[in-house]
Amino acid sequence: MNQLTIQSMEVNPTLPAGFFSPPQHSPTPLQEFLEQLYMERTDPRSVMCEFQEGERWTECAQMRVGGGGGSRT
Numbered sequence: 001m002n003q004l005t006i007q008s009m010e011v012n013p014t015l016p017a018g019f020f021s022p023p024q025h026s027p028t029p030l031q032e033f034l035e036q037l038y039m040e041r042t043d044p045r046s047v048m049c050e051f052q053e054g055e056r057w058t059e060c061a062q063m064r065v066g067g068g069g070g071s072r073t
Contacts, residue, residue, distance in 0.1 A: 027035070040046035 037050055040050070
């Protein structure tokens with residue numbers, strides 16, 4: 001089984017333009033969040049709000065597993 005036999009071959013077929021486009025997919029909620037966060041990077045107030053929200057979530061998660069969660073301020 002180390003032999004290849006080609007029955008027919010089409011040369012220069014006409015392909016639709018969409019054939020060369022990347023696949024279309026819907027983003028996940030995490031991807032949407034990261035895209036929004038990236039778009040807000042030039043707005044310092046938005047960045048600090050997101051950062052503080054992330055810190056509160058981290059502290060809450062640490063308290064649930066018993067890892068402390070002291071304030072960083």
